Amino acid sequence: MSVILTGTQKIGLCAWAGLLVLQVLWYSLYPPVSIPTWVALVLTVPPLLLPLLSLPRVTRALLWVGVLALFYFCHGVTETWSGGPDRWLGVIELVLTLSLIGTLGVGVRRPR
Numbered sequence: 001m002s003v004i005l006t007g008t009q010k011i012g013l014c015a016w017a018g019l020l021v022l023q024v025l026w027y028s029l030y031p032p033v034s035i036p037t038w039v040a041l042v043l044t045v046p047p048l049l050l051p052l053l054s055l056p057r058v059t060r061a062l063l064w065v066g067v068l069a070l071f072y073f074c075h076g077v078t079e080t081w082s083g084g085p086d087r088w089l090g091v092i093e094l095v096l097t098l099s100l101i102g103t104l105g106v107g108v109r110r111p112r
Contacts, residue, residue, distance in 0.1 A: 023041065076094040
């Protein structure tokens, strides 16, 4: 079974992968102070892996990861606003989540 991806779906999948990589990078570079690093990774990475269960249907997987991206958007806003040394990672998280949510908006527009 061959899946043909549109340009917006490719951007969404890249943003999704980037969000996954960012979580691992974030907690590797700046380990949390109040909890162990592995706990932070268990809380942030597996939710992004759940949409893999519906991956043959790319649109459905992107929809689910788009809903989850709202939580990561909130996390990016708070980390960027707090202004610590990891502020730049919060900005990257915001860009990735906004591009992911934006691809969902473009993908649901129907031609007239």
